[in-house]
Amino acid sequence: MSQTTEQVQEYIQQRYKAGFYTDIDEDRVPAGLNEEIIAMISAKKNEPEWLLEWRLKAFQQWKKMVGPNWAHLKLPPIDFQKIHYYAAPKQENRPKSLDEVDPKLLETFDKLGVPLHERERLAGVAVDAVFDSVSVGTTFQKELKEAGVIFCSFSEAVQEYPDLVREYLGSVVPHTDNYFAALNSAVFTDGSFVYIPKDTRCPMELSTYFRINARDTGQFERTLIVAEPGSHVSYLEGCTAPMRDENQLHAAVVELVAKERAHIKYSTVQNWYPGDENGKGGIYNFVTKRGDCREDDSRITWTQVETGSAITWKYPSCILRGDRSSGEFYSVALTRNYQQADTGTKMIHLGKNTTSKIIAKGISAGHSNNSYRGLVRMAPRAESARNYTQCDSLLIGKQCGAHTFPYIESFNPTAKVEHEATTSRIGEDQLFYCRSRGLGEEDAVALIVDGFCKEVFKELPMEFAVEAKALLEISLEGAVG
Amino acid sequence: MLRINNLHVSIDGKEILKGLNLEIGAGELHAIMGPNGSGKSTLGYVMAGREGYDITEGSIEFEGKDLNDMEPEDRAAAGLFLAFQYPVEIPGVNNAYFLRSALNAQKKARGEEEVDSMTFLKTVRESLGQLKMDDTLLKRAVNEGFSGGEKKRNEIVQMAILQPKLAVLDETDSGLDIDALKLVAEGINRLRNPERSFMVITHYQRLLEHLTPDHVHVLSGGRIIESGGKELAERLEREGYSYLQAEAAEA
Numbered sequence: 001m002s003q004t005t006e007q008v009q010e011y012i013q014q015r016y017k018a019g020f021y022t023d024i025d026e027d028r029v030p031a032g033l034n035e036e037i038i039a040m041i042s043a044k045k046n047e048p049e050w051l052l053e054w055r056l057k058a059f060q061q062w063k064k065m066v067g068p069n070w071a072h073l074k075l076p077p078i079d080f081q082k083i084h085y086y087a088a089p090k091q092e093n094r095p096k097s098l099d100e101v102d103p104k105l106l107e108t109f110d111k112l113g114v115p116l117h118e119r120e121r122l123a124g125v126a127v128d129a130v131f132d133s134v135s136v137g138t139t140f141q142k143e144l145k146e147a148g149v150i151f152c153s154f155s156e157a158v159q160e161y162p163d164l165v166r167e168y169l170g171s172v173v174p175h176t177d178n179y180f181a182a183l184n185s186a187v188f189t190d191g192s193f194v195y196i197p198k199d200t201r202c203p204m205e206l207s208t209y210f211r212i213n214a215r216d217t218g219q220f221e222r223t224l225i226v227a228e229p230g231s232h233v234s235y236l237e238g239c240t241a242p243m244r245d246e247n248q249l250h251a252a253v254v255e256l257v258a259k260e261r262a263h264i265k266y267s268t269v270q271n272w273y274p275g276d277e278n279g280k281g282g283i284y285n286f287v288t289k290r291g292d293c294r295e296d297d298s299r300i301t302w303t304q305v306e307t308g309s310a311i312t313w314k315y316p317s318c319i320l321r322g323d324r325s326s327g328e329f330y331s332v333a334l335t336r337n338y339q340q341a342d343t344g345t346k347m348i349h350l351g352k353n354t355t356s357k358i359i360a361k362g363i364s365a366g367h368s369n370n371s372y373r374g375l376v377r378m379a380p381r382a383e384s385a386r387n388y389t390q391c392d393s394l395l396i397g398k399q400c401g402a403h404t405f406p407y408i409e410s411f412n413p414t415a416k417v418e419h420e421a422t423t424s425r426i427g428e429d430q431l432f433y434c435r436s437r438g439l440g441e442e443d444a445v446a447l448i449v450d451g452f453c454k455e456v457f458k459e460l461p462m463e464f465a466v467e468a469k470a471l472l473e474i475s476l477e478g479a480v481g
Numbered sequence: 482m483l484r485i486n487n488l489h490v491s492i493d494g495k496e497i498l499k500g501l502n503l504e505i506g507a508g509e510l511h512a513i514m515g516p517n518g519s520g521k522s523t524l525g526y527v528m529a530g531r532e533g534y535d536i537t538e539g540s541i542e543f544e545g546k547d548l549n550d551m552e553p554e555d556r557a558a559a560g561l562f563l564a565f566q567y568p569v570e571i572p573g574v575n576n577a578y579f580l581r582s583a584l585n586a587q588k589k590a591r592g593e594e595e596v597d598s599m600t601f602l603k604t605v606r607e608s609l610g611q612l613k614m615d616d617t618l619l620k621r622a623v624n625e626g627f628s629g630g631e632k633k634r635n636e637i638v639q640m641a642i643l644q645p646k647l648a649v650l651d652e653t654d655s656g657l658d659i660d661a662l663k664l665v666a667e668g669i670n671r672l673r674n675p676e677r678s679f680m681v682i683t684h685y686q687r688l689l690e691h692l693t694p695d696h697v698h699v700l701s702g703g704r705i706i707e708s709g710g711k712e713l714a715e716r717l718e719r720e721g722y723s724y725l726q727a728e729a730a731e732a
Contacts, residue, residue: 428532433569436529437583437639438557438590447582451573451622 017474018240019273022108022213026132028087031216033080035059038186041086045155045189048162058175058185065179071313071342072371072403078249078284085187087214088134098137105129105136112240113467114209125236125463126151128208132217133189140204147203149233150195154222157193164195168226172255172292172319180251180286180313184220188253191221196231196262205234205461210250212241212272212283218249225255227262229295234265236464240308241273245281247310256291258298260322264291265301267460268316269468272308274475279338279367282310289316293325296351300326303459305468306333306343307475315373317346320354320385327356330456332468334449334475335368335400344374344405349382349415358389359455364400365476371403378415385415393423394452396445396476446473482507482678483647487539490520490527497523499703500539505647508675512689512714513682515700516722521682522566524700525651528680529563530556543647557583558590560646564636564653570624576635577605577619580642587643601642608641611671612664629656637668648672649680654688666691686718699725 029040038059042052067075089102098106098116109116109129116129116137126140128151135153144151150161157165175185192208212219227233241248250272258264266289275282285308291300302316318327329345347356356376364370376387393402404421426448434444450457450469457465483505490498497520505511515521527534528541530553541548548556571579585595602619609616612634624632633653640648650669654662666688669679681692689697689711697714699707699722707713707725717725 427569429569430571432529432531432553433565433571434579434583435553436531436557436563436565437579437643438554438587439583440554440586441552443582443586447574447579448571451571454573 016243016273018112018271019243020111021242022104024102024104024213025090026087026214027090028084028214028217031082031084033083033085033187037085041187041189044086045158047158050166051158054170054175055186058182061176062179062182062186065182067179068313071373072369072405073311073313073340073342075311076247080183082216083249084214084217085220086189087132087217089131089136098139101137105131108211108213109209112209112211114238125205125207128153128192128206130190130192130208130210130221132212132214132219135190135192144203148197148200149202150193151206152193154188154191154193154224157224161193161195164226165193165224168224168255168257170255172257172290173253173288178288181253181288184222184251184253184288188220188222191223191252193223194225194233194235196227196233198228199230200228201231202233205236207236207238210237210239212248212250215244216246218251221252223252223254225264225266226257227259227264229260229262232263234267234461236267236269236461238269238271240271241283243273243276243281247282247284249284249286250309252287252289254287254289254316256300258291258293258295258300258325260295261297263299263301265303266291266316267303267464268305269464269471270304270306270308270312271471274308274339275310275337277337277366279310282339283308284311285309285314287314289314290319291317291327292319293322293327293354296322296324298322298325299328301328301330301459302345303330303456304332304343305456305460305471306331306341307471309341310339312341312343314343315345317348318356319348319350320356320382321350323351324353325351326354329356329358329360330459331360332363332453332456332472333361333370334363334365334472335370336365336475337368338366339368341369342371342373344372346375346377347387348375348377348379349385349387350379352381352383352385354382354385356387358387358391360391361453361456362391362393362402363396363449363452364393364402365396367399369401369403371405373405375407375409376417378410378412378417380411382412383414385412387417389417389419391419391421392452394449395423395425442477445476449476482509482544483680484542485539486542488527488536488541489538490523491535491537492523492533496537497703498527501700501704503698503705505678505680507678508673509695510673510679510681510692512692512694512697513680513700514684514686514697514714514717517684519700520703521700522651525563525566525649525682528561528649529553554586555590557643558587562640562643562645562648564640564648564650566651566653566655568624568632568636570622572622572625574623575619576621576623577602579623580605580639583639584642605638605642608638611641612638612668614638630658630661633657634661634665634668637665641668641672646676647678647680649682651682652684653681654683654685662688663691686714689714701725
């Protein structure tokens with residue numbers, strides 16, 4: 001490699017630190033999507049009969065559906081028959097403890113800043129680490145069990161807690177919900193399962209780290225969180241993938257169930273590989289996330305920081321079924337180069353006196369396109385329900401776009417919906433002001449953007465707020481000028 | 482300290498400064514007065530390096546260095562400070578954090594040790610107190626929701642913390658009531674020392690009553706048309722700018 005290529009490589013690595021590949025033997029199913037493949041995945045996971053049937057039903061449904069075309073996205077066709085739907089590091093038996101996990105995998109997560117070793121664990125944060133199609137380990141399981149909390153991989157939950165899984169799986173996002181949810185239901189591989197018993201405050205932060213490693217695969221994660229009455233949990237997910245010229249598909253489904261007075265706080269720092277500066281490569285991120293405030297006084301908070309992926313299609317939503325239940329959505333979406341994001345939320349007010357709050361911050365740079373799309377629906381029964389929405393867009397440079405698509409449907413005259421939106425270009429006067437005080441141009445941009453995102457960052461758990469801020473700064477490098 | 486030599490500056494091809502000459506020695510305070518549209522603010526901006534203010538001829542030398550070759554942040558690190566006529570709001574960015582980042586960026590550029598938050602807070606609280614500003618200001622966003630007077634006083638706080646070698650104050654007195662004007666003047670006087678110089682750009686004489694300038698210059702039509710001592714400012718206050726402009730036109 002010549003000196004300059006090396007320097008360029010180094011520079012790119014700096015921008016996307018998670019872009020490396022782990023050379024590891026993997027067991028994968030042949031490429032393609034059919035009943036046989038689905039049965040193979042189900043067999044590999046030793047699943048009960050009902051689950052295979054559920055998958056096949058979803059697959060039948062998916063075949064009848066067409067992909068979404070309403071988003072403000074340029075969607076290249078995806079060849080679903082070219083994808084390998086299951087890839088997992090080879091291992092004789094499933095490791096019984098983290099000590100038995102392949103050191104190469106531990107090293108990978110180490111490098112990503114998610115140490116799984118006993119002695120180096122993130123203090124106060126339990127981690128489930130998912131590598132391609134399988135979970136390689138979950139920390140602090142014992143400690144959590146003592147508090148009555150279940151936190152394990154989805155596959156493990158199917159084996160250990162089949163009744164709970166069966167009761168709640170698909171109860172928030174049915175297998176027929178939409179094209180990508182149906183696909184996920186047919187081929188999902190791993191993800192996390194969380195169960196918080198009645199009146200329990202989860203003693204630590206829970207988090208799942210999703211890593212795509214293998215080529216020509218997709219990741220189809222499934223996460224389910226159930227919070228019994230009076231319980232509280234804060235959960236965070238992070239995700240990264242190697243840099244490749246080919247696009248890879250990530251289609252996840254996340255379901256949250258909050259019962260009476262329960263509070264689920266779900267935060268995401270999404271840093272999938274975004275593609276290069278010409279828009280080549282990157283992850284297609286098609287995700288269905290939905291929370292059900294099933295009973296009275298329950299509360300669900302979504303916070304997301306989206307900086308990665310070539311395409312993001314994601315609308316974490318709340319169904320406010322219980323009376324006085326409340327939903328919140330805090331989002332920062334940053335796009336640069338040729339990234340496209342169409343993201344937002346849905347707040348479906350069904351119960352009386354339900355409240356929702358939406359704070360969405362979009363930052364566009366380069367040639368990217370960033371759209372907020374949100375639905376606020378006040379059902380006839382939603383007496384005195386209230387929503388407040390604030391969408392702010394910040395443009396950096398002249399080639400990018402910011403769009404806002406708010407949908408408001410009110411069927412109850414006592415319901416109140418407020419919507420505020422602003423779009424601004426990063427101010428030349430702000431930049432000059434910062435620079436005249438001694439801050440370099442990139443530091444000045446980072447500072448201004450950080451201020452713009454403040455309301456969202458303060459919703460993240462502290463460690464992750466710092467991480468999100470740093471991620472934004474790295475993503476913004478070279479975005480100006 | 483500062484030597485401005487035959488300075489011509491254009492904005493969008495339109496010439497605003499047309500051969501301005503000015504020298505400021507160490508420890509001196511110079512007042513630049515002039516009617517509206519004479520190029521006063523342009524002078525401030527071009528000193529600080531604002532984009533779009535093109536030097537077409539002449540030079541600005543600051544401690545022997547040509548400012549035209551330097552980015553705004555490098556000028557700041559070299560010891561130049563501009564108090565803005567209209568300080569800019571930066572929503573969501575905490576005032577204390579902003580100021581400390583700026584100070585440390587300057588220190589880093591100069592190869593000095595960065596200041597820790599305890600020491601920083603102590604000095605900044607002191608400055609706030611002297612300008613009769615509330616501590617809560619530190620937690621508020623930069624200039625956001627500040628009154629006009631607060632914004633101007635905040636510029637003086639920044640100046641006190643950043644300790645520049647040369648401070649350019651662009652109409653810092655405009656929009657201030659009498660009490661605030663006094664506080665601002667005191668803030669400036671407190672910082673005066675034999676090494677630090679000031680360029681005070683103002684429309685009125687009232688700030689100068691509290692400052693005792695070493696030299697007063699009248700800027701008109703993009704040039705300095707008259708220089709003198711403190712008495713020149715007083716005469717301008719009495720007679721207005723028109724008599725000077727008339728003289729200049731005759732000459």
